[in-house]
Amino acid sequence: MKVCVDAMGGDHAPEWIMxxxxxxxxxxxxxxxxxxxxxxKKEAKRLGGLPSNVEIAHASESIGMSxxxxxxxxxxxxxxxxxxxxxxxxxxxDAMVSAxxxxxxxxxxxxxxxxxxxxxxxxxxxxxxTFKGHMxxxxxxxxxxxxxxxxxxFAVVGTVFCRTVLHIPFPRxxxxxxxxxxxxxxxxxxxxxxxxxxxxxxxxxxxxxxDIFSGNVDVVVCDxxxxxxxxxxxxxxxxxxxxxxxxxLKKSFKxxxxxxxxxxxxxxxxxxxxxxxxxxAPLLGVDGVCLIAHGSSPPKAIKNAIYHxxxxxxxxxxxxxxxxxxxxxxxxxxxxxESEK
Amino acid sequence: MKVCVDAMGGDHAPEWIMxxxxxxxxxxxxxxxxxxxxxxKKEAKRLGGLPSNVEIAHASESIGMSxxxxxxxxxxxxxxxxxxxxxxxxxxxDAMVSAxxxxxxxxxxxxxxxxxxxxxxxxxxxxxxTFKGHMxxxxxxxxxxxxxxxxxxFAVVGTVFCRTVLHIPFPRxxxxxxxxxxxxxxxxxxxxxxxxxxxxxxxxxxxxxxDIFSGNVDVVVCDxxxxxxxxxxxxxxxxxxxxxxxxxLKKSFKxxxxxxxxxxxxxxxxxxxxxxxxxxAPLLGVDGVCLIAHGSSPPKAIKNAIYHxxxxxxxxxxxxxxxxxxxxxxxxxxxxxESEK
Numbered sequence: 001m002k003v004c005v006d007a008m009g010g011d012h013a014p015e016w017i018m019x020x021x022x023x024x025x026x027x028x029x030x031x032x033x034x035x036x037x038x039x040x041k042k043e044a045k046r047l048g049g050l051p052s053n054v055e056i057a058h059a060s061e062s063i064g065m066s067x068x069x070x071x072x073x074x075x076x077x078x079x080x081x082x083x084x085x086x087x088x089x090x091x092x093x094d095a096m097v098s099a100x101x102x103x104x105x106x107x108x109x110x111x112x113x114x115x116x117x118x119x120x121x122x123x124x125x126x127x128x129x130t131f132k133g134h135m136x137x138x139x140x141x142x143x144x145x146x147x148x149x150x151x152x153x154f155a156v157v158g159t160v161f162c163r164t165v166l167h168i169p170f171p172r173x174x175x176x177x178x179x180x181x182x183x184x185x186x187x188x189x190x191x192x193x194x195x196x197x198x199x200x201x202x203x204x205x206x207x208x209x210x211d212i213f214s215g216n217v218d219v220v221v222c223d224x225x226x227x228x229x230x231x232x233x234x235x236x237x238x239x240x241x242x243x244x245x246x247x248x249l250k251k252s253f254k255x256x257x258x259x260x261x262x263x264x265x266x267x268x269x270x271x272x273x274x275x276x277x278x279x280x281a282p283l284l285g286v287d288g289v290c291l292i293a294h295g296s297s298p299p300k301a302i303k304n305a306i307y308h309x310x311x312x313x314x315x316x317x318x319x320x321x322x323x324x325x326x327x328x329x330x331x332x333x334x335x336x337x338e339s340e341k
Numbered sequence: 342m343k344v345c346v347d348a349m350g351g352d353h354a355p356e357w358i359m360x361x362x363x364x365x366x367x368x369x370x371x372x373x374x375x376x377x378x379x380x381x382k383k384e385a386k387r388l389g390g391l392p393s394n395v396e397i398a399h400a401s402e403s404i405g406m407s408x409x410x411x412x413x414x415x416x417x418x419x420x421x422x423x424x425x426x427x428x429x430x431x432x433x434x435d436a437m438v439s440a441x442x443x444x445x446x447x448x449x450x451x452x453x454x455x456x457x458x459x460x461x462x463x464x465x466x467x468x469x470x471t472f473k474g475h476m477x478x479x480x481x482x483x484x485x486x487x488x489x490x491x492x493x494x495f496a497v498v499g500t501v502f503c504r505t506v507l508h509i510p511f512p513r514x515x516x517x518x519x520x521x522x523x524x525x526x527x528x529x530x531x532x533x534x535x536x537x538x539x540x541x542x543x544x545x546x547x548x549x550x551x552d553i554f555s556g557n558v559d560v561v562v563c564d565x566x567x568x569x570x571x572x573x574x575x576x577x578x579x580x581x582x583x584x585x586x587x588x589x590l591k592k593s594f595k596x597x598x599x600x601x602x603x604x605x606x607x608x609x610x611x612x613x614x615x616x617x618x619x620x621x622a623p624l625l626g627v628d629g630v631c632l633i634a635h636g637s638s639p640p641k642a643i644k645n646a647i648y649h650x651x652x653x654x655x656x657x658x659x660x661x662x663x664x665x666x667x668x669x670x671x672x673x674x675x676x677x678x679e680s681e682k
Contacts, residue, residue, distance in 0.1 A: 131584060141519055144527040178482055178569035186485040186566040209570045210577025225527040226567055228519035229550045230574055236551025237578050243472060248606040255606045261599025265589040 001313045002055075003306050004084040004093045007035035008062035009100020010302075011295045014043045017099060020302025022047060025054045029310045032057050032093055034084040059083035062100075065295060069103030073111060081105060085112035088288045095289035095309035097280055099297045105290065106142055106283060113288040116157075116318070118325040121146070122285030123154045123224070124292060125161055126231060132215025136162045136171075139224040140231045140281065146223035148191035151175060155201055156328045157284040158219040160321045164312065171218035174207030176226060182206070188223065200328050279305030282312065284321075289313045342654045343396075343434045344647050345425040348376035349403035350441020351643075352636045355384045358440060361643025363388060366395045370651050373398050373434055375425040400424035403441075406636060410444030414452060422446060426453035429629045436630035436650035438621055440638045446631065447483055447624060454629040457498075457659070459666040462487070463626030464495045464565070465633060466502055467572060473556025477503045477512075480565040481572045481622060487564035489532035492516060496542055497669040498625040499560040501662045505653065512559035515548035517567060523547070529564065541669050620646030623653065625662075630654045 005021045007014040014035060025031045030053040033040050037058040044050045059080040063072045073081065081100065085108055087093040098105050106122065115122060123139035138158050143150060155173045162171040175192055177185045182193060184206060196203040207217050209230065222230070249255050279301045280291030291309045293301055346362045348355040355376060366372045371394040374381050378399040385391045400421040404413045414423065422441065426449055428434040439446045447463065456463060464480035479499050484491060496514045503512040516533055518526045523534060525547060537544040548558050550571065563571070590596050620642045621632030632650045634642055 131581065131588075144519060144525075176570060178485060178566050178573075184485075186564075189566075208577075209572070209574030210580070212574065213577050213581035222570075223527075225519050225530075226570060229517060229563075229567060229571060231550070232519075233550030233553065233571055233574055234578055236549075236554050237575055238582065239551070240472065240554035241579065241582055244609070245606055247472075248609055252605065254602050258599045258602025258604070258606070261595050261602065263599070264593065265586055265596045265599070268585070268589055 001095070001310055002030045002032055002093045003309050003313070004032045004034050004057070004087055004096045005302070005306060006080045006084055006096070006098035006100050006105075007033045007040050008059070008080040009098040009105075009295075010293070010297060011065070011099075013099070014039055016297065016299050017302055018043050018047060019299035020297070021054065021306060022051065023299060023303040024306035024310075025051050027307075028053070029306055031055070031306065032084075032087065034059055034087070035062060035080040036060065057083055057087060063104045065101050067101060067104065069101060069107045072101070073104050073107040079104075079108070081108035082112055085109055085288065085290075089113060094313035095291070097291045097293060097302065097305045097309050099293035099295055099302065099305075102141070102292050102295075105292050109283055109286045109288070109290045113286045113290070116285055116287050116321055116325060119153050119157060119285035121150045121153060122283050123150075123157065124281050125158060125284050126281040127165070128212060128234065130213050130215040134166055135212065135215070135218050135220065136166070137176075137212065137220045137222070137227060137230070138284065139222065140227040141224045142283070143223060144225040144228075146188060148188060148195055151188070151192035151221050151223070152195045152199055153285070154221040155196055155199065155203070155219065156325060157321060158221060159201055159328060160324050161282065161284055161317065162219050164315045164317050164320055166218065168218050170202045172204045172216070173201050173219045173221065174204050174211065174217040176212075176220050176222035176230070177206035177208065180206050180208060192221075279303070279308050282308075282317075287318060289317055342436070342651055343371045343373055344650050344654070345373045345375050345398070345428055345434045345437045346643070346647060347421045347425055347437070347439035347441050347446075348374045348381050349400070349421040350439040350446070350636075351634070351638060352406070352440075354440070355380055357638065357640050358643055359384050359388060360640035361638070362395065362647060363392065364640060364644040365647035365651075366392050368648075369394070370647055372396070372647065373425075373428065375428070376400050376403060376421045398424055398428060404445045406442050408442060408445065410442060410448045413442070414445050414448040420445075420449070422449035423453055426450055426629065426631075430454060435654035436632070438632045438634060438643065438646045438650050440634035440636055440643065440646075443482070443633050443636075446633050450624055450627045450629070450631045454627045454631070457626055457628050457662055457666060460494050460498060460626035462491045462494060463624050464491075464498065465622045466499060466625050467622040468506070469553060469575065471554050471556040475507055476553065476556070476559050476561065477507070478517075478553065478561045478563070478568060478571070479625065480563065481568040482565045483624070484564060485566040485569075487529060489529060489536055492529070492533035492562050492564070493536045493540055494626070495562040496537055496540065496544070496560065497666060498662060499562060500542055500669060501665050502623065502625055502658065503560050505656050505658050505661055507559065509559050511543045513545045513557070514542050514560045514562065515545050515552065515558040517553075517561050517563035517571070518547035518549065521547050521549060533562075620644070620649050623649075623658075628659060630658055
């Protein structure tokens with residue numbers, strides 16, 4: 001299982017990306033660094049050379065963070081993104097990690113890998129810590145304006161992802177809404193609710209923002225506009241809370257002493273909400289494993305994204321999707337037995 | 342300045358509501374308890390009698406938490422909500438606080454008090470703590486499906502509310518979106534962005550979920566579906582973080598010692614995120630002061646909502662709205678000078 005890493009994508013590329021890739025390769029994961037060979041070799045020299053399980057795949061072009069995704073992907077045929085996805089398409093690599101322009105990653109993935117039959121709109125998913133473990137939320141930014149059937153498709157790919165990663169055989173799926181009662185929701189969620197009520201999924205109805213962390217739902221679906229706002233709010237609020245704590249520490253000597261004893265707890269907590277622990281968000285619904293990392297990902301986040309991508313490829317995420325989509329896309333002919341769940 | 346309190350609305354009505362109302366009356370705020378006179382008198386006896394600045398306004402009916410708002414408000418002409426709002430309409434009271442069915446509160450407020458001319462859709466606003474103080478977000482639940490012009494109206498009433506409560510003369514207004522660039526947003530926000538760019542407001546463009554806590558924006562507008570999800574997520578996440586901390590405390594003796602010294606900091610923090618400190622969320626855009634409290638509000642939250650309502654009435658919130666709406670609703674004829682901001 002080889003993981004392609006876009007050496008040219010990200011705010012600190014190639015340095016941070018390559019540092020993360022080398023760290024992952026040290027634990028035995030074969031990596032292909034995709035990008036300008038000269039630049040990669042120069043950086044590799046600075047970092048003390050490349051281990052034997054790291055290859056380079058040359059790409060003469062790269063796509064900038066502010067370029068228009070579809071235009072850039074179409075025009076730059078030899079971009080690191082297109083070269084990387086081509087390697088997967090040709091069976092020479094098994095997964096892709098990029099911290100580049102996320103619109104361009106999606107466009108290149110869809111153009112090169114193509115969608116899995118039955119899925120119109122690939123979605124970006126992420127794991128969120130809860131009281132009881134983790135849950136999956138999608139879409140967090142790929143599709144800002146959605147139709148009801150898109151939410152149903154997100155539920156299908158989210159269910160397979162949840163099974164694969166969290167090993168929950170029959171994940172509970174909810175639609176993110178402004179209240180649990182079916183009288184709540186907006187015009188999009190009300191129609192999606194009808195579709196999901198008749199789908200071959202463990203659909204439990206509407207869930208609210210606070211339910212995300214409760215551990216009582218495994219897959220939460222929403223349009224990419226709402227999901228992105230929710231994700232950034234989670235990030236912003238957890239940072240704000242740690243910021244408030246630090247401010248308070250400056251003011252009180254007693255709090256400083258407390259901090260010395262309490263810092264283990266605070267460290268556990270900030271780790272739970274630190275995206276770099278997970279590294280990357282998978283693009284679900286394309287015919288290949290693709291992880292999108294934050295543009296500002298530190299080496300640790302890149303390393304973790306590579307681990308995550310390697311695991312998804314090993315677990316045959318895409319194969320499972322294809323196998324399950326027809327069944328999940330269909331209407332239930334009978335109620336599932338407990339043993340089948 | 343008299344504040345009406347819906348003695349019949351809320352999960353623990355009338356007990357908790359009356360306790361909160363009495364606490365507020367002790368600091369000199371005249372209160373009118375609206376509801377079933379018999380029940381109120383019985384509860385008053387249990388609580389040791391009513392102070393001289395607390396009156397009772399009898400209402401023979403009340404609206405349950407699960408009743409259909411518009412139907413119930415129309416049918417129950419003598420409901421505590423309609424009786425309370427009628428007192429304001431007739432100039433016998435100056436503000437209303439209710440922890441009842443929020444849909445019914447809105448419907449009764451709009452039916453009895455009417456909208457302020459120029460505002461089609463009243464919105465619910467709330468204050469959120471930031472690194473630098475507080476900010477206002479609206480709509481947090483009154484209107485799930487919005488048109489672009491509604492977001493502009495929210496910006497107008499939000500601006501006046503922010504001036505009145507936070508004393509910021511020219512509040513910075515942003516639209517909640519999935520990115521700061523104008524290429525982001527969904528179809529609703531893109532049109533609203535055009536409208537706000539041409540409005541007589543201090544509009545600063547799109548803001549993201551994480552900006553809410555930064556203190557770099559004073560009024561954030563969004564549709565009520567997104568706003569409600571954002572609010573409940575904030576609530577859920579702050580609870581989750583405190584929950585994670587408590588879990589960790591159980592595991593480690595060192596953390597327990599730390600907690601003894603650190604608890605002042607934790608208390609400050611949980612206060613900052615505790616809705617009962619603010620008490621109620623104002624319904625902006627109706628011709629009267631109306632505060633909606635959580636159904637599960639403890640007495641302290643009701644007391645604080647009464648304080649808040651009394652302050653809004655004293656500061657002449659509605660008069661200021663009427664005075665400013667025509668100007669803010671208009672297009673700017675010239676750029677504002679610094680001295681006018």
